[in-house]
Amino acid sequence: MIAIRLPALSWLAVLGSSLVCAMAFGVExxxxxxxxxxxxxxxxxxxxxxxxxxxxxxxxxxxxxxxxxxxxxxxxxxxxxxxxxxxxxxxxxxxxxxxxxxxxxxxxxxxxxxxxxxMPPAAPVSYADLLSGRYHYQRVAAEGIVQSVTASGDGDHTILHLAMDQDLLEVDVYAPPKERHLLVDSRVRIEGLAAGTINHRRQLLQPILWLQDWSWLKVLNAAPPVQDVPTISASKLLAFRVVGQNGHRVRVAGTVVAAFSDGTVFIRDEATALGLQLHPPMPLSAGTRIEAVGFPKIQRFGASLVNTRLIEQEPGPEPTAIEASLTDLLNGAHDNDLVAVTATLSGSFRAEEGQVLVLQEGGITFRVMAPLLEHEPPVGTRVRVTGICQVDSIKMTPSGIQSVPRTVSLRCRSADDVAVLNSPSWWTVRRLALVVGVLLFAMGLAGLWITVLRRQVRRQTTALRWRIEREAAHDERQRIAREFHDTLEQGLTGLLLRLEAVQAHGVNERGDHLLRASRGLVSQMQVETRSLVSELRVPSQENADLVAALQAIVDEHPLGCGPVLKLEARAPMPPLPSRTVHHLRMIAREGVTNALKHARAANIRLALGLEGSRLRMTIADDGQGFDSEALHGGQRGHFGCIGIEERCAKFGGIALWRSAPGQGTTLEIELTLETSAAAAHGHTAKHLLLHS
Structure with missing residues (x-):
C-alpha cells in the first residue's frame, strides 16, 4: 500500500474541485x-x-x-x-x-x-406498492378478480375494476369493451403500466393501471355461471367461514324497501336488511322481490354488495316501515332497513343533495337527508320521518373488540316520507318577552297620553260645551225657519190664492169688502207666523213612496184655478228613507209655491227620473223667470233658495236653478243612491239607499 502525504491529498482535492467547476461552466x-x-x-x-x-x-x-x-x-x-x-x-x-x-x-x-x-419483464406488485408510487410509469403485474367492466364515455377505451383483496384497482384498457359480462367475477393477471391521478401538490391520489390492448390481460380462472353462484342470506354475508372469503360474487334475494336514482337499492331479507349498488343503475319499485349477484364489501357498519347485477324481479306489495326509537337505531339492529321515527325538528338547512333535517329526541340528535321540501317545517315541529337507517360513524366498546354505532342518519325516499304531526306553538320565550316588553312600553305611553289628554280635556270642556250649545241653538233656529217656510206659509199662500179666485168670479160689495179684509188678514198672518214654528213630520216609517208624496201636492192644487200642475214619473221609483222623501216633498212644495206666487206661469211640471244610481227631481214652469243669482243669495223676507239648499245638504243632494227673465224657471234636485242587488226566484230586486 502506497502512503500518500497530506500535501498530496490537498492537491488532489483542489484538482477534483477544478474538474467539477469546469464541468459546471463547460459542456454538461x-x-x-x-x-x-x-x-x-x-x-x-x-x-x-x-x-x-x-x-x-x-x-x-x-x-x-x-x-x-x-x-x-x-x-x-x-x-x-x-x-x-x-x-x-x-x-x-x-x-x-x-x-x-x-x-x-x-x-x-x-x-x-x-x-x-x-418487452421488459413486469414487476409483481400489490395495491400498496402501486399506491407508494415507486413503480410509477413502469411495467407491473397484478392479479385480482374483475368486479366490473364499463365502457368510457367516449367509447374509445374500457374501464375495469380489479379487486385486490380489500382494495379496488382501476384498470384502463385503451381498446373497446370485450366480453364485458364474461370477465366479471374472473380471476385475471394483468401486465400493464403503473399510472394514477395526481393533484396540484404532485401527490398520487389513486393508482391506475394502463393497458395498451386486451392482450395484456390473461384470464387465470373464468367466472362461474350466474346460476352456479351460491345464494347467501344477508345475515351470513362476510361472516366467519373456515375456508375464509374468496372474493367472488354471491347471490342474494329479498324485497326492495327503497331504491334511489344513483343505483343504490336496499332490500329486506327476512329480519335483515342489505344495501346493494346496482351496476348499471336501473329503476325499481318498493315491494319488488329481486334476486341479484354482487361482490360483498364492508361499508360503514355492515356488509353490502357492490357492482351488483340484477337477475330476477317480481312485483309485490310495498313493505311497511319498522317503528323504532332513536335508542333502537343506535344499537345497529336496523342498519340499512326502512324505519319510521317520531322526533322534534331542531333545525334544517339545504345541502347539495337536498334538504337536511336535524331531529332530536330524548337527548339524542340525528340527521335526516330528504329531497327539497315544498314547505319547510319550523323549528319545534313534531314530525314522523320514514327512511333508510344508515350508520354514519362507529366507536369501539370498552372491550376494544366490538364496534357499535356512534351516529346514525335517515335517508328519505321522497318528500312524502316527512309527515308533520303538529306545529310548534307560536309563543316562544323570546316572543313572549318581546310582547311583554312592547305591552309595558305601550302602557307607559298610554299613561302619559292619558295624563296629557286629561289636562287638555279640562281646558277644552268649557269651550266645547259653549260651542255645542250655540251651534245646537243655531241649528234649531234654522230648522224651525225651514219647516215654517215650507209648511205653514205654503198653506197660507194656497188660501190666499183661493180667496183671489173667489173674488175674481165677482161678488157683491159687501162680499168684496169681506174678501179684501180676509186677504189682508192672511197677508198679516204670513208675516206674523214666520216667527212661529210647528214641526210637521211624516210618520217615522222605514221607507216612503216619493211618487205618492208628490202626487199629494198635485191633488191639493184646485182644478181650473191658476196654472196647470202635472206630475211625470218616467221610471218606477225605488222606496226611499222617509226623511229623504220628506225633504224632497218639501222642496217640491216650495218650488210649486214659488211658481204660483211669482212666475205667472200657465204650466208647472213635476218630473222624476232615475239614471243608474242617480235620482233627479225637476220642478219647471213657463213663467216670467227671474235672476237666479240675485234670489239665490236670499232677499229680505224670502228664504226659499237657502232653505232648499239646506234640505239638500241633509240628504247629500245638489240643487241647481236655471232661469232667466221671460224664459221660465227650472229647479233640478239630484242625489246619488247606493244600490244593493238581491235575487229572488230568478228576479233581481234593487234596494237603493241614500249615499252618505
Whole structure:
C-alpha cells in the first residue's frame, strides 16, 4: 500500500474541485438512464438538463406521450412524430428534462428507432406498492378478480375494476369493451403500466393501471355461471367461514324497501336488511322481490354488495316501515332497513343533495337527508320521518373488540316520507318577552297620553260645551225657519190664492169688502207666523213612496184655478228613507209655491227620473223667470233658495236653478243612491239607499 502525504491529498482535492467547476461552466454531461431522470427534484428538472438514453417503448399514450423503460426504471418523453412508435420498439431518445406532473420526464425530444424487441419483464406488485408510487410509469403485474367492466364515455377505451383483496384497482384498457359480462367475477393477471391521478401538490391520489390492448390481460380462472353462484342470506354475508372469503360474487334475494336514482337499492331479507349498488343503475319499485349477484364489501357498519347485477324481479306489495326509537337505531339492529321515527325538528338547512333535517329526541340528535321540501317545517315541529337507517360513524366498546354505532342518519325516499304531526306553538320565550316588553312600553305611553289628554280635556270642556250649545241653538233656529217656510206659509199662500179666485168670479160689495179684509188678514198672518214654528213630520216609517208624496201636492192644487200642475214619473221609483222623501216633498212644495206666487206661469211640471244610481227631481214652469243669482243669495223676507239648499245638504243632494227673465224657471234636485242587488226566484230586486 502506497502512503500518500497530506500535501498530496490537498492537491488532489483542489484538482477534483477544478474538474467539477469546469464541468459546471463547460459542456454538461447528459443523463444516460431513466433512473437518473426520475431521481431529479422538480426544481432540478426545470433547468432542462440534457438527456440521452436508450430504452424500450412500453406504452404509447394517445394524448401525445411515450413511456420508455430501460434496465434501471421508466420515464416518459414528448416530442414530434411520437405517435408513430409502437410498443416494443427500441429507441434512442435525446432531449431535456421536464418536471412533469408527478415525476420528471423528457421534453423537446427527438428519437431514433433502433429496432424492435421484447418487452421488459413486469414487476409483481400489490395495491400498496402501486399506491407508494415507486413503480410509477413502469411495467407491473397484478392479479385480482374483475368486479366490473364499463365502457368510457367516449367509447374509445374500457374501464375495469380489479379487486385486490380489500382494495379496488382501476384498470384502463385503451381498446373497446370485450366480453364485458364474461370477465366479471374472473380471476385475471394483468401486465400493464403503473399510472394514477395526481393533484396540484404532485401527490398520487389513486393508482391506475394502463393497458395498451386486451392482450395484456390473461384470464387465470373464468367466472362461474350466474346460476352456479351460491345464494347467501344477508345475515351470513362476510361472516366467519373456515375456508375464509374468496372474493367472488354471491347471490342474494329479498324485497326492495327503497331504491334511489344513483343505483343504490336496499332490500329486506327476512329480519335483515342489505344495501346493494346496482351496476348499471336501473329503476325499481318498493315491494319488488329481486334476486341479484354482487361482490360483498364492508361499508360503514355492515356488509353490502357492490357492482351488483340484477337477475330476477317480481312485483309485490310495498313493505311497511319498522317503528323504532332513536335508542333502537343506535344499537345497529336496523342498519340499512326502512324505519319510521317520531322526533322534534331542531333545525334544517339545504345541502347539495337536498334538504337536511336535524331531529332530536330524548337527548339524542340525528340527521335526516330528504329531497327539497315544498314547505319547510319550523323549528319545534313534531314530525314522523320514514327512511333508510344508515350508520354514519362507529366507536369501539370498552372491550376494544366490538364496534357499535356512534351516529346514525335517515335517508328519505321522497318528500312524502316527512309527515308533520303538529306545529310548534307560536309563543316562544323570546316572543313572549318581546310582547311583554312592547305591552309595558305601550302602557307607559298610554299613561302619559292619558295624563296629557286629561289636562287638555279640562281646558277644552268649557269651550266645547259653549260651542255645542250655540251651534245646537243655531241649528234649531234654522230648522224651525225651514219647516215654517215650507209648511205653514205654503198653506197660507194656497188660501190666499183661493180667496183671489173667489173674488175674481165677482161678488157683491159687501162680499168684496169681506174678501179684501180676509186677504189682508192672511197677508198679516204670513208675516206674523214666520216667527212661529210647528214641526210637521211624516210618520217615522222605514221607507216612503216619493211618487205618492208628490202626487199629494198635485191633488191639493184646485182644478181650473191658476196654472196647470202635472206630475211625470218616467221610471218606477225605488222606496226611499222617509226623511229623504220628506225633504224632497218639501222642496217640491216650495218650488210649486214659488211658481204660483211669482212666475205667472200657465204650466208647472213635476218630473222624476232615475239614471243608474242617480235620482233627479225637476220642478219647471213657463213663467216670467227671474235672476237666479240675485234670489239665490236670499232677499229680505224670502228664504226659499237657502232653505232648499239646506234640505239638500241633509240628504247629500245638489240643487241647481236655471232661469232667466221671460224664459221660465227650472229647479233640478239630484242625489246619488247606493244600490244593493238581491235575487229572488230568478228576479233581481234593487234596494237603493241614500249615499252618505
Amino acid at each position: 454531461t447528459p443523463l444516460r438512464t431513466a433512473l437518473e431522470v426520475r431521481s431529479l427534484s422538480p426544481e432540478e428538472a426545470e433547468k432542462e438538463l440534457p438527456v440521452a438514453l436508450q430504452g424500450t417503448v412500453i406504452f404509447v399514450d394517445p394524448r401525445g406521450s411515450v413511456l420508455v423503460q430501460d434496465k434501471t426504471a421508466g420515464t416518459f418523453f414528448r416530442g414530434s412524430d411520437v405517435m408513430s412508435l409502437r410498443v416494443g420498439d427500441e429507441v434512442g431518445v435525446r432531449g431535456v428534462t421536464s418536471p412533469g406532473m408527478y415525476l420528471p420526464g423528457i421534453q423537446k425530444a427527438t428519437f431514433e428507432k433502433l429496432g424492435h424487441g421484447e
